[in-house]
Amino acid sequence: RQRDFVPALVIGSGYGSAATALRLGEAGIRTQVLEMGRLWDTAGADGKIFCSMLQPDHRSTWFQDRTEAPLSSVLWADVINRDIEPYAGVLDRVRHGDMSVYVGRGVGGGSLVNGGMAVTPQRDYFEEILPSVDAGRMYGKYFPLANRMLGVNTPDPEWLETCDSYQYARVSRGHAHDAGLHTTVVPNVYDFDYMRREEAGEVPQSALASEVIYGNNHGKRSLDRSYLPEAIGTGNVTVHALHRVRTFRQEQDGTYVVTVEQIDELGNVLGTREIGCRWLFLGAGSLGTTELLVRARDTGVLPRLGAAVGEGWGTNGNVMLGRALAEPTGQIQSGMPALGINNWRDPKYPVFAEIAPVPAGLDLLMTLYLAITRNPERGRFRYLPENDSVRLDWDIDQGAPSVEAADAVFRRINRAAGTELRNDLFGDDRAFENRFTYHPLGGCVLGEATDLHGRVRGYRNLYVTDGSLIPGSTGVNPFVTITALAERNIERVLAEDF
Numbered sequence: 001r002q003r004d005f006v007p008a009l010v011i012g013s014g015y016g017s018a019a020t021a022l023r024l025g026e027a028g029i030r031t032q033v034l035e036m037g038r039l040w041d042t043a044g045a046d047g048k049i050f051c052s053m054l055q056p057d058h059r060s061t062w063f064q065d066r067t068e069a070p071l072s073s074v075l076w077a078d079v080i081n082r083d084i085e086p087y088a089g090v091l092d093r094v095r096h097g098d099m100s101v102y103v104g105r106g107v108g109g110g111s112l113v114n115g116g117m118a119v120t121p122q123r124d125y126f127e128e129i130l131p132s133v134d135a136g137r138m139y140g141k142y143f144p145l146a147n148r149m150l151g152v153n154t155p156d157p158e159w160l161e162t163c164d165s166y167q168y169a170r171v172s173r174g175h176a177h178d179a180g181l182h183t184t185v186v187p188n189v190y191d192f193d194y195m196r197r198e199e200a201g202e203v204p205q206s207a208l209a210s211e212v213i214y215g216n217n218h219g220k221r222s223l224d225r226s227y228l229p230e231a232i233g234t235g236n237v238t239v240h241a242l243h244r245v246r247t248f249r250q251e252q253d254g255t256y257v258v259t260v261e262q263i264d265e266l267g268n269v270l271g272t273r274e275i276g277c278r279w280l281f282l283g284a285g286s287l288g289t290t291e292l293l294v295r296a297r298d299t300g301v302l303p304r305l306g307a308a309v310g311e312g313w314g315t316n317g318n319v320m321l322g323r324a325l326a327e328p329t330g331q332i333q334s335g336m337p338a339l340g341i342n343n344w345r346d347p348k349y350p351v352f353a354e355i356a357p358v359p360a361g362l363d364l365l366m367t368l369y370l371a372i373t374r375n376p377e378r379g380r381f382r383y384l385p386e387n388d389s390v391r392l393d394w395d396i397d398q399g400a401p402s403v404e405a406a407d408a409v410f411r412r413i414n415r416a417a418g419t420e421l422r423n424d425l426f427g428d429d430r431a432f433e434n435r436f437t438y439h440p441l442g443g444c445v446l447g448e449a450t451d452l453h454g455r456v457r458g459y460r461n462l463y464v465t466d467g468s469l470i471p472g473s474t475g476v477n478p479f480v481t482i483t484a485l486a487e488r489n490i491e492r493v494l495a496e497d498f
């Protein structure tokens with residue numbers, strides 16, 4: 001059968017894929033990137049590319065008839081989510097029993113929807129989670145490179161202390177300090193100068209117009225404004241949106257054949273075709289990549305894939321919570337967090353909690369946190385032949401260590417501030433939400449399912465390049481680590497395998 005052939009194929013267009021595609025293109029290797037989500041470059045009827053959190057429409061969500069926001073209620077009332085038309089929207093909530101995983105869909109992957117927080121992990125913790133990676137090289141070369149390429153910046157300190165849009169963060173910081181906890185400024189890929197001009201009324205608003213999780217119309221350097229245009233600019237890389245990879249196999253001659261469905265924005269399948277390649281890079285994210293590999297192994301298509309494929313998955317210890325406050329936090333709250341509580345050094349309750357906004361457009365006298373904790377629990381992926389699906393096994397109790405750590409830290413803050421947790425925000429009567437994660441990590445762990453540079457064990461010229469390489473935890477928001485590791489791995493692969 002006639003089929004297309006391209007030297008290198010990259011599945012997905014998130015951080016790992018974007019860095020990999022750029023370096024392949026620079027090396028003169030013709031590369032196709034296949035992304036199941038759409039290209040977000042065209043304005044809708046309202047003149048905007050993305051919708052805001054306050055008025056979510058079909059653009060917000062990947063093929064659902066109702067939005068599925070993480071914070072789902074206020075005073076237990078279902079006032080946040082909205083009915084929508086099913087569409088190839090930008091945010092997906094993938095449900096696996098007790099755990100649901102938020103992921104970005106579109107050219108740029110998670111960079112389109114995330115909070116932009118760009119944090120380099122603490123070196124000693126990085127050395128602990130990935131002891132076989134040369135930390136000297138990571139901190140001397142690849143972390144600085146990732147920070148530069150992603151356009152990481154910090155807010156002007158004077159502005160941060162005086163602007164209206166971070167009043168919420170300053171109030172929270174004060175309470176943390178009163179409890180004897182450390183806080184830190186969190187770098188971001190959102191341009192803080194742009195945000196300053198938003199507050200001054202000089203430019204169209206985005207972070208200050210409740211834009212985050214369903215995309216930002218301005219200000220954010222997502223991958224479609226950093227790595228991906230550079231990759232395309234090499235003349236060797238093409239990106240194909242609305243192309244969903246279903247399976248892949250290896251031919252006798254060692255090349256790979258990928259089966260890909262082309263869909264439209266309403267989900268209709270326009271056609272299915274096969275693309276051959278010599279080098280195949282899996283960058284479909286922790287869920288997407290692990291699913292493709294587990295299915296390939298357990299259906300016998302790639303029988304030499306080892307038992308480590310599908311193991312070592314974690315939530316980065318994510319748990320979300322809100323506190324009720326007696327003092328104002330501001331009506332306009334920047335959607336991009338800029339301060340965090342850093343209690344990671346505490347041997348008993350290590351927590352890194354970003355102080356998150358409540359971008360409701362009015363002051364709800366509350367503050368929200370996404371806490372990253374050191375949760376040792378891990379999930380695993382299983383193939384279900386009855387419906388040809390791959391399922392993540394994660395039990396709700398596995399989230400308990402995260403809740404315990406967050407509870408200890410926020411109990412301390414509440415005691416000092418005379419405040420309380422809110423238990424009206426997550427649909428039912430709970431103060432801590434640990435049934436979702438923003439930070440899926442692992443499934444094809446570096447040095448276990450792959451060699452020390454992401455080459456999948458058992459197969460030549462097959463690579464993992466995304467968050468699935470990281471063993472379940474980074475202690476901070478993960479995209480800088482994912483990018484830096486991808487930069488490190490592709491440098492070695494280009495030198496040795498091409």
Ligand code: FAD
Binds near residue numbers: 118
């Ligand atoms: P992804 O960025 O997930 O990219 C994978 C891509 O592959 C997606 O575009 C997907 O559509 C595509 N894909 C999947 N399967 C297929 C297939 N079969 N065929 C074709 N394409 C496919 N991290 C931070 O560091 N800082 C933050 O502030 C932050 N905030 C977040 C907020 C939210 C709401 C969310 C959801 C995440 C946040 N994250 C944050 C996490 C961060 O975005 C992810 O860790 C990161 O995007 C993962 O990168 P990746 O390369 O592993 O894959």
